[in-house]
Amino acid sequence: MNWELVFTANNIRRLLIGDFPPALGGVALTLTLAALGIVASTIIGFAIGYARFAGSRPVRWLATGYVEFLRNIPLLILIFWAYFAPPYFGYTPSKFGSVLVALVLFNAAYIAEVLRSGLLSVPVGQIEAARAVGMSPTQQVLYVVLPIAAYNVIPALTGRYITLLKNTSLAFLIGLTELTEIGRQINNRLLTAPIEVYATLLLIYFLLNRSLSAGMGLFEDRLRFNRVFCRFAK
Amino acid sequence: MIKLDWSILLGDGGERLIEGAKVTLQLAATSLVLALVLGFLFGVVRWLQIRPLEPICWLYVEFSRNAPPLVQILFWYFSATVVLPGWAIVILRDYGFQFVAASFALGVYHSGFVAEIVRGGLNAIPRGQYEAAQAIGFTIPQTVGSILMPQLLRVIMPMLTSEAVSLVKNTSLALAIGVTEITYQARYIDVYTFRGVEALLVVTAFYLVTCLAIAGCGSLLQRFLQRNRRIAA
Numbered sequence: 001m002n003w004e005l006v007f008t009a010n011n012i013r014r015l016l017i018g019d020f021p022p023a024l025g026g027v028a029l030t031l032t033l034a035a036l037g038i039v040a041s042t043i044i045g046f047a048i049g050y051a052r053f054a055g056s057r058p059v060r061w062l063a064t065g066y067v068e069f070l071r072n073i074p075l076l077i078l079i080f081w082a083y084f085a086p087p088y089f090g091y092t093p094s095k096f097g098s099v100l101v102a103l104v105l106f107n108a109a110y111i112a113e114v115l116r117s118g119l120l121s122v123p124v125g126q127i128e129a130a131r132a133v134g135m136s137p138t139q140q141v142l143y144v145v146l147p148i149a150a151y152n153v154i155p156a157l158t159g160r161y162i163t164l165l166k167n168t169s170l171a172f173l174i175g176l177t178e179l180t181e182i183g184r185q186i187n188n189r190l191l192t193a194p195i196e197v198y199a200t201l202l203l204i205y206f207l208l209n210r211s212l213s214a215g216m217g218l219f220e221d222r223l224r225f226n227r228v229f230c231r232f233a234k
Numbered sequence: 235m236i237k238l239d240w241s242i243l244l245g246d247g248g249e250r251l252i253e254g255a256k257v258t259l260q261l262a263a264t265s266l267v268l269a270l271v272l273g274f275l276f277g278v279v280r281w282l283q284i285r286p287l288e289p290i291c292w293l294y295v296e297f298s299r300n301a302p303p304l305v306q307i308l309f310w311y312f313s314a315t316v317v318l319p320g321w322a323i324v325i326l327r328d329y330g331f332q333f334v335a336a337s338f339a340l341g342v343y344h345s346g347f348v349a350e351i352v353r354g355g356l357n358a359i360p361r362g363q364y365e366a367a368q369a370i371g372f373t374i375p376q377t378v379g380s381i382l383m384p385q386l387l388r389v390i391m392p393m394l395t396s397e398a399v400s401l402v403k404n405t406s407l408a409l410a411i412g413v414t415e416i417t418y419q420a421r422y423i424d425v426y427t428f429r430g431v432e433a434l435l436v437v438t439a440f441y442l443v444t445c446l447a448i449a450g451c452g453s454l455l456q457r458f459l460q461r462n463r464r465i466a467a
Contacts, residue, residue, distance in 0.1 A: 015269040074417070074441055076407060085434060169305055171406070180305055183305075195313040195316055202301040205302055206301055
């Protein structure tokens with residue numbers, strides 16, 4: 001085992017931030033992709049999930065078609081569409097942009113499904129109570145239905161976020177210098193220590209994912225605490 | 235808007251895609267079998283809570299689920315050449331070394347999920363079922379065969395189906411180590427003819443049809459498993 005070959009100051013630096021000035025890479029780029037992807041796909045996914053649940057009939061059909069289509073093709077195909085197809089139409093996308101778009105569209109489909117199951121789990125009594133105290137339909141959705149649904153789906157969302165973080169590794173197949181690509185470059189340069197390099201990568205991803213799920217767990221505990229003690233923000 | 239030229243899919247291009255589809259299905263089948271075997275094994279062992287094995291199983295399941303499948307494919311592919319003895323590599327090379335590495339990695343990755351599904355399903359079977367089986371004098375094989383398995387499969391079949399679908403989708407990652415599956419062939423056609431949109435369209439349709447077919451088979455199987463279900467009044 002040649003761990004000292006892998007853990008040189010230069011390699012560690014590259015794994016963490018890539019060739020930072022100028023090109024951000026490594027763990028930093030992976031986390032940037034994941035963070036942007038999580039925020040955007042949650043927003044879009046919630047919109048589609050809500051549309052599928054409560055939209056008019058054509059809207060529901062569109063949303064269902066979107067979800068069923070994107071859940072049944074590989075993310076890699078989507079990334080290839082986003083990166084290799086636009087040049088045929090006279091537009092050259094950036095690597096980062098295409099990966100992000102593909103990641104967001106793909107995971108939004110799953111998050112839409114997650115939210116839909118959450119919406120189905122909202123007890124009818126809650127909605128009746130909201131109506132009884134005179135809330136308008138918009139208020140019912142914003143203050144009662146969506147908060148309860150979002151709280152109920154936190155565990156399922158955590159699973160999706162972890163998958164999204166894992167999915168960022170696919171970006172290396174079009175040459176974006178995120179963590180996997182940096183690892184591959186280090187491996188190609190060393191040649192003699194593949195196990196050490198890739199085991200390091202596995203370990204880094206493992207730690208990132210465990211911290212993500214631990215963070216979501218803390219967030220959920222916090223929300224539960226606020227719920228139990230009725231500490232709602234006013 | 236570009237004009238699609240389907241003629242590139244006649245002849246060589248089309249043959250490539252058909253070959254690629256075969257490899258994709260083979261890869262999916264091999265890794266699905268491996269994932270089911272390993273997954274049931276680890277799931278049952280975790281459910282039984284055998285003390286000395288517990289940390290090992292936990293580590294296996296957590297690592298296989300939390301590391302990206304792509305990195306696992308690269309890991310097994312590149313480390314196998316270092317770890318395995320020479321004769322084993324010679325044998326594996328005849329089967330296509332990349333293919334073996336990719337199916338092993340995908341099998342391991344999905345076995346973690348299958349293990350958790352199986353454990354959850356086993357936990358969902360009420361204790362009273364085993365006690366009842368014991369009370370009317372069932373042997374252990376009888377209990378497993380006619381009490382445990384039917385209920386377990388009924389509970390876990392939908393989740394296993396979606397796992398199988400995601401496995402088929404993940405086979406596209408094998409192109410990273412040069413397995414000639416269908417996504418690889420689409421890239422090949424794009425690189426050599428500069429007409430990749432047609433090939434990508436075909437490949438997208440292929441995945442769509444395959445995944446929907448698996449989901450359909452899964453729900454048929456689920457209906458079959460539910461056939462004799464009586465709900466106690």
